[in-house]
Amino acid sequence: MTQNNAYPISSESLTSTLEFPRAVPAVRLPDFNRDVFCILGLPFDRVNLADAGRITRAAVERRQRCFLSTPNLNFAIACMEDEQFRLSVIQSDLSVADGMPLIWIARATGLPINERVAGSSLFQSLRHAVLPAGAQPMRIYFFGGPPGVAQTASEKLNASPSAMTAVGFDSPGFGTIEEMSDADTLDRINTSGADFLVVALGAKKGQAWIQHNLSRLRVPLVSHLGAVVNFVAGTVSRAPVWAQKTGLEWLWRIKEEPKLWRRYWADGVGLLTLLVDKIIPLALAARRGRPDISHFDAAVMQVHEDGGDCVMTLSGALGEPNIVRLRDVLPAAARSGRPMVLDCSGLSHIDSAALASLMLLYGACRAAGRPWAVLGINPGVRRQFELHCAQYLLQALA
Incomplete structure (x- = not known):
């Protein structure tokens, strides 16, 4: 009612x-x-x-x-x-x-x-x-x-x-x-x-x-x-x-709303699984340190149109040290009405900050109904996407 x-x-x-x-x-x-x-x-x-x-x-x-x-x-x-x-x-x-x-x-x-x-x-x-x-x-x-x-x-x-x-x-x-x-x-x-x-x-x-x-x-x-x-x-x-x-x-929430215990139980089991599969490996990787600053300085981030596609070329290391440069090229990619292609054949490293910014571009492309594809991901970088639970960004969308 x-x-x-x-x-x-x-x-x-x-x-x-x-x-x-x-x-x-x-x-x-x-x-x-x-x-x-x-x-x-x-x-x-x-x-x-x-x-x-x-x-x-x-x-x-x-x-x-x-x-x-x-x-x-x-x-x-x-x-x-x-x-x-x-x-x-x-x-x-x-x-x-x-x-x-x-x-x-x-x-x-x-x-x-x-x-x-x-x-x-x-x-x-x-x-x-x-x-x-x-x-x-x-x-x-x-x-x-x-x-x-x-x-x-x-x-x-x-x-x-x-x-x-x-x-x-x-x-x-x-x-x-x-x-x-x-x-x-x-x-x-x-x-x-x-x-x-x-x-x-x-x-x-x-x-x-x-x-x-x-x-x-x-x-x-x-x-x-x-x-x-x-x-x-x-x-x-x-x-x-x-x-x-x-x-x-x-x-406290369970005390107030006892029916919530099933949700919190499932959350606890899910968190334990994530700890083993994603969080601990990611934490260990973070403690090993990120690439030398020269890899971030030498990174390439360019947007151009090629054969009817909007192509964003990403190479080197992407992350907090050069995130401003990445943010600067994303609006041009978002404004294009063409299918979005990320050429990552030269990409060697990507961190949480760069992934989150790419998610904003992904969301804009989905809102506009634009096809999305990521090319040239090497196994090491793919693993970085997976540990951040961002592997969906690698799936091609028509």
């Missing part, structure tokens, strides 16, 4: 000055200047909680699209088997590590991502921010959650002063993505004037619903934050800070 309402704003001054935003463009090139790193086959931005707060607030202020993804370990493992789920993260505008196991993996493999940014923590940070004089609260629309929970969350959010106000909610039930994407539903969201659409449909379904509707939404900030609606409504209590920081939040 569907429940919805355009939730009344309690502040008369806000109601009188509310202007519904213009449409937010959904199709555009990725920001190749993002400081991203690959963990378990997904790109993660090197940001802390304060950084994520600044980025999301700026998106709201500028009416600039920001599709925020918050992968945790369960999310990352599921993405390995689900191409579309993985693509939803790759095509996000901001991807933060919402899980201590991901931080531990980053530390073990020498990556500079050292702070967990939980979606619920980010929401709370935005909620309790100090508003500048004359600034309006961020307008929130809750979409999803168990029956009645989105309404309760809206009421509780508006019951006390904060930097947020609820302007609408929907409890769409358990229909298909298409059934939850009818014109009336999207019109309610768009005409609410919301700044931040909080989706709670289950991670896979929520990400898929966002991707399905992003081009029709006029809300600048959109994210699937499944637990947030329950936390705000008070139907589920969030773990204490000590549990969040020590990686024991899963025990």
Whole structure:
């Protein structure tokens, strides 16, 4: 059963000055200047909680699209088997590590991502921010959650002063993505004037619903934050800070929602497998050191058109020492409408930073329906792709 309402704003001054935003463009090139790193086959931005707060607030202020993804370990493992789920993260505008196991993996493999940014923590940070004089609260629309929970969350959010106000909610039930994407539903969201659409449909379904509707939404900030609606409504209590920081939040979540034990058990088994197959070998490789800086200095990164294809030639060592050079050539490759071919016959080394940047290009090509192929990968470099769980980048797509 569907429940919805355009939730009344309690502040008369806000109601009188509310202007519904213009449409937010959904199709555009990725920001190749993002400081991203690959963990378990997904790109993660090197940001802390304060950084994520600044980025999301700026998106709201500028009416600039920001599709925020918050992968945790369960999310990352599921993405390995689900191409579309993985693509939803790759095509996000901001991807933060919402899980201590991901931080531990980053530390073990020498990556500079050292702070967990939980979606619920980010929401709370935005909620309790100090508003500048004359600034309006961020307008929130809750979409999803168990029956009645989105309404309760809206009421509780508006019951006390904060930097947020609820302007609408929907409890769409358990229909298909298409059934939850009818014109009336999207019109309610768009005409609410919301700044931040909080989706709670289950991670896979929520990400898929966002991707399905992003081009029709006029809300600048959109994210699937499944637990947030329950936390705000008070139907589920969030773990204490000590549990969040020590990686024991899963025990608290099981206490609050016993049915989650199966998910966490599967995550634990999956993590053990990844430790043996990927993480430990990658950590050992990181400790052996990367190539000499001369290999990065001599690297070649060029884009040209050849026989109807857009060809990007990559040779030498690619990674953090020359990542700026790689980022500089990616926009030209993304703007081309031709099939994308990566010639890696001269590539000798690739690290997490370079892989994550290539993922952004891959996501742009997939969004544009462009064929993708990688040529000339030697066994050593192929192994590097595999250890980073990024071997899907090597698969040719028509």
